Amino acid sequence: MSPTRKWLPGRASAVRVGVLLWLTIVWLTLWGDLSVGNLVAGLGVGTLIMLTLPLPRVPVSGRLHPLALAELIVVSSYYALESSLQVAWFAIRPAPPPVSGVLRVNMSMKSDLVLVLCADVLNLIPGTMVLEIDRERCVFYVHVLDVSSEAAVDTFYRTTRRLERLLISAFERPAEWRSTRTTANPEVNP
Numbered sequence: 001m002s003p004t005r006k007w008l009p010g011r012a013s014a015v016r017v018g019v020l021l022w023l024t025i026v027w028l029t030l031w032g033d034l035s036v037g038n039l040v041a042g043l044g045v046g047t048l049i050m051l052t053l054p055l056p057r058v059p060v061s062g063r064l065h066p067l068a069l070a071e072l073i074v075v076s077s078y079y080a081l082e083s084s085l086q087v088a089w090f091a092i093r094p095a096p097p098p099v100s101g102v103l104r105v106n107m108s109m110k111s112d113l114v115l116v117l118c119a120d121v122l123n124l125i126p127g128t129m130v131l132e133i134d135r136e137r138c139v140f141y142v143h144v145l146d147v148s149s150e151a152a153v154d155t156f157y158r159t160t161r162r163l164e165r166l167l168i169s170a171f172e173r174p175a176e177w178r179s180t181r182t183t184a185n186p187e188v189n190p
Helices: 003-007 011-031 036-052 066-092 112-124 150-171
Strands: 101-106 128-134 139-144
Touching (some): 066 112, 112 150
């Protein structure tokens, strides 16, 4: 390592600073008062949290693609709004509640981080909740509010596939991916 490289902040340092700033912002928001004392206390509490409750390192490979991320944000916001209206309609319509069920979704993501982001995006869509993730087989089990027809099930799968494609294109394009994860069973290819 060159002497100049030693002083440049790396990705890990940038993440630590970002987490500390985020924790400080949360502290300030909870107190509802922007003052020097609250800022210093937020930095202190954030540092204490980071030292006493460290998060495990998540291997990150590839790079962020801003245009694909912007499309992902727009599309997932649209799906969340559309689902909210659907759930509201189910609540006020003069009919029995829809048939709900658990559907299995096979995913093709390579990164644990992107897999968790996908679960988070699916959980943000009203009417769906990821119940279980089988990482070895890369499978989600998702509770879906409406599985009363083939069209409703197909719509769910189309939505999930589109979100998966957008997440892969935003975070783990195949040309940039190098696997940092090792599996217990090398024959399993997620």
